[in-house]
Amino acid sequence: MAVASKNIPAPDRVLVRRALISVSDKTGLVAFATDLFHRGVQLVSTGGTAKALAQAGLTVTDVSDVTGFPEIMDGRVKTLHPLVHGGLLAVRDDPEHAEAMETHGIRPFDLVVINLYPFEEVRQAGGDYPHTVENIDIGGPAMVRAAAKNHAYVAVVTDPHDYESVKLALEADAGHLSYEFRKRLAAKAFGRTAAYDAAISNWFAETLGIEHPGWRSVAGRLAEVTRYGENPHQQAAFYVTGERRPGVATARQVQGKQLSYNNINDTDAAFELVAEFDPARTAAVAIIKHANPCGVAEGTSLKEAYLKALACDPVSAFGGIVALNRPLDAEAAEEIARVFTEVIIAPGATPEAEAIIAAKKNLRLLLTDDLPNPRAPGLTAKTVSGGLLVQSRDNGVVDDLDLKVVTRRAPSAAELADLKFAFRVAKHVKSNAIVYARGAATVGIGAGQMSRVDSSRIAARKAEDAAEAAGSAEPATKGSVVASDAFFPFADGLLSAVAAGATAVIQPGGSMRDQDVIDAADEAGIAMVFTGMRHFRH
Template sequence: MTDITPIRRALISVSDKTGLVELGQALAARGVELLSTGGSAGMLREAGLAVKDVADITGFPEMMDGRVKTLHPKVHGGLLALRENPEHVAAMEEHGIGPIDLLVVNLYPFEETVAKGADYDTCIENIDIGGPAMIRAAAKNHGDVAVVVDGTDYSALLDQMEANDGATTLAFRKSLAQTAYARTAAYDAAVSTWMAGAIGEETPRRRAVAGELKQTLRYGENSHQQAAFYTDGSGRPGVATARQLQGKELSYNNINDTDAAFELVSEFDPENGPACAIIKHANPCGVAVGATLVEAYQKAFDCDRTSAFGGIVALNQPLDGETAKKIVEIFTEVVIAPGASEEAKEIFSAKKNLRLLLTDGLPDPKVAITAYKQVAGGLLVQDKDVGYVGLDDLKVVTKKAPDAQELADLLFAWKVAKHVKSNAIVYVKGGATVGVGAGQMSRLDSANVAAAKAERMAAELGMSESPAKGSAVASDAFFPFADGLLEAAAAGGTCVIQPGGSMRDEEVIKAADEAGLAMVFTGMRHFRH
C-alpha cells in the first residue's frame, strides 16, 4: 500500500446534500475530476462545476427508477483496482476503466423514513443498494481509495488534501474505511431490525445492534474502565437526545442515573400534574407529585435528604424559577426536564458545574423498546418493562378494601417500585415516597431498609412519628413468606400492593387480614436487576 495517494478523480453520490457544493468547489479547485449521479450531479452543475454523469462513463442510463445506476464494472473496477498490481492495471486499460481515488456517498434515508412511520413499500424503496456496494468496495481498497460517508468528515478530508498537496495518507484512509464499514453495518442493522418488526419476527435468528458515537467519556463506572456513549437512532426523548445547556461533561454514571431518573418521572403524565424523581446510583431516593413543581421537588427531597445530596433530579414539566431556586440550595449533579424558563436558566447559570439537560418531551412509558444486557459470550435481549396497572386491574384479596386515597397511593407506589432495583419495597403517603428499600437479597431486608429510611426522614424533619404510619406499601414481586408483609405492617403500612402468585399466598393473605391490612394483587411483577 502506498502511504500518500493523490486524489485526481472523485465519484460523488449523496442523498443528504448538505455541504455538497462547497465540497465540489474545493475538489474542483484542486483539479479533481468530478463524477456524479442524479440529483448530486444536478446540484453541482447548478453551482457552475464541470461534472461527468456516471451514465456517460458506464454507457448505461440510470434505470428501474434509479435502482440501477452505479452497479457496473466501470464503477466498481475503478474503486477496487489495485494500482500497484500490473494485472489490475492491464485490465483497467483493456476495458477502459478509469481509477476512482475518492468516493463520497451517503445512503438513502432509510432510518428517517422508518422514523416517520412510512408504510412497508416506502421503507423498502428507501433501502440503498448501490451506495453500500460502492462504500464497501472503496473501503476494502483503502490502500488506494479514500471513502467518505458522513458530511462531518468533509472538512477533515480537505484538511488532509491541503496538508499533503491534494493527497491523503494511508492512516487517514484506514480511519475513513473503518467509519465506512461501521456505517454500512449500522444501516443493515436498521434494515434488519425494522424488517423483523414488520414481519412479526420477535426472535430473529440473527440480531444486529448499532450505535453512533455521541461522546467519548473520561472513564466508565470506575477510573480504570474505558467508556463511550452511543445513540441508537430511535429518537426517544431522554439523556441521549437531550440538549445540555450548561455544566461539566456528563460521566458514565451521570448518564446511567439520569436515564433512570427520566424514565421514572415519565411514568407520571404531566397533564395530571407536576412530578419529581430524585435518583442516586440508579435507585430512587425520593419521588413525589404535587400541586406545583416546587412542591413535588420538596416532597421528593424530604423522603431522603441525605441520599439526595449529589443526586439526579428529573421533572415531568418544564423547570420554573421557584423550583430552580430550591434545587440549587444543595449540591445536585444533573437536572433533566422537558424544558426550562428563562428565569430558571438564569438561576442555574450561577452554578457552573450543575448540568442542565432539556429534552423537549417525555418518553412514552407504554411504548416498548428493546433492552440489551451483555453476558459472557452473548447478549440478553428483551422488551423494556412497559407493564401498566390501573384501578381496573387490581384484585382486592383481603377482607378490608383500600379507600380512595389508599388506592391512589398504592398505584403511585407501584409505579415507583417498577424502577427500584429488586428486591424492592416502597412506602408512599400522600403522593410521595417516605421510604424506599432497594436491592436487598430478601424482601424482609428491603422492608427493613425502607422502614429505617422512613424513621430517618422523621428525624430529619422533626416529625413526631415515622411517615410510614398510614402509608401504602408496594412490593415489586410477591411475598414468599408473611415476614416481609408483617414488617411493613409493623412500620405502619395500612395497605399493600403486590403481584401475588406465591405458593403461600393464602398464608400471606391471612396474615394481612390479622394485621388489619388491605391488600390488592396486580398479577404482574416488576423485577429489575
C-alpha cells in the same frame, strides 16, 4: 472457503486525482467539492448530486457518461456497473488487475464520497411500508463497501463531518492521503453500513412482528466520548440509536459541563420514572442516585412535588439527578438550586427558571420537549460474556392492570391511590424493591437487596432517618402503604412492613405461599391488593 491474499503491499500515499461523489445529505457538499475541483481532481457524480455540483459552477462528469448506460428504474440502477466497481476494487499494483483495467477501459477512483438514502430518518418519521422500502439504499452501500475494502488505494468518506479532516489531510501532503488515514476512513465506512443494515433488519422485524429474528443487530452513532466509564480506569462513550423516544439521548443540553457515563445512566433512569406520571393530571418529581430513586412525589406544583420527594431521603439526594414531568418553572428551580444537584431533566423550562439555574455553572440542564410514553413498546439490551440479552421494554402500567383485593379489608380510596403511586415507583427500583408511600410521596425505599425482608427493613430505617432529620416524632411509614416489585415468598416481608406502620400492601402475587401472606395480612388488619404483574429490575 476463504479467499487467498496475494500480499501486495499498500502504498503509503495515494494522490487523489479522481473522485466519485454521490450523496443524499448535501450538507457541506459544494464547499468540499469546490476544494477538490481547485486541486485538479476530476469529479464524477450521479443524479441530484451532479446537478448540485454543476449548478455551483463545477465541471462534473455524470456517471452515465462513464458507464455508457443511463440511469434506469427510477435511479435504482445507475452505479452497479463494472466501470464503476472496477474503478473502486482494482488492486492497481496487481498485474492481472492492471491488465483488466487496460483491456476494459476502467479508470480508478482515488476518493469516494458517499452518504446513504435517509432510511433511518424515514423510519423515524413513520413512513408507510412502500416509502420506507424505497429508501433502502443499494448502490450506495455497495460502493462504500467496495471502496472501504480497497482502502489500500481508495479513500472513502461517508460523513459530511469528515470533509474538513480530508481537506486538511490533502493540504498537508500535496494532495495525497496516507494509508493510515485511509484505513481509519474505511473503518468508519464499515461501521456506517453495519448500522444502516441494522436499522433495516430491525425495522423489518418490528414491522413483521418477528419477536426473535435469527440475527439481531444493535447499532448506534457516536454522540460523545465520556471522560471515563463507571470508574476512572474504564473507557466509555455514548452512542445514540435513533429510537424515537424523548430522553437523555435526544435532549438539548442548555448548560453545564459534559455529562459523565454515570450521569447519562442515572438521568435516563430518572426520566423514565417520572414519565409514569401524567403531567395533565399532576406535577411529579423524581430524584435519582446511582440509578435508584431516593425520593419521588406528586404535587399541585413542581415545587411541592420536589420538596416532598426531597423529604424522603435528603442525605442521598445530595449530588443526585432530578427529573420533572412538567417544564421547570422558577419556583421549582429555586428550590432545586439550594441542594447540590448533578443534572436536571425536564420537558422544558421557562426563561426565568433557566436564568436561576444558570447561576450554577456546573449544573447540567437537559430539555427534551416531551416525555417518553411508558406504554410504548421497545427493546432493551444487556451484554453478557459472549452474548447479548434482548427483551421487550417493561411497559406495564398499573392503571391498566386488573387489581384484585385479596384480604377481608379493602383499601380506602386514599390508600388505593397511594398503592398505585408506590407500585409505579417500585417498577423503577432495583430488585428486590420495597417502596413505602404516603400522600403521593415516597417515605421509604429499599433497593437492590438479596432479601426482600432486608429491603423492607432498609426502607423503614431510611424513613426513621428522614424523620430524625426533620425533627418529626415518628417516621412517615406510620400510616403509609407499601409496594413490592415481586411477590412475598413468605409472610416475614409483609410483617416487616406492618411493623413499620404500613396499612395496605400492593404486590404481584403468585407465590406458593400466597395464602399464608394473605392470612398474615388479615390477622394484622391491613388491606392487600394483587396486581398480577411483576416488575423485576436488575
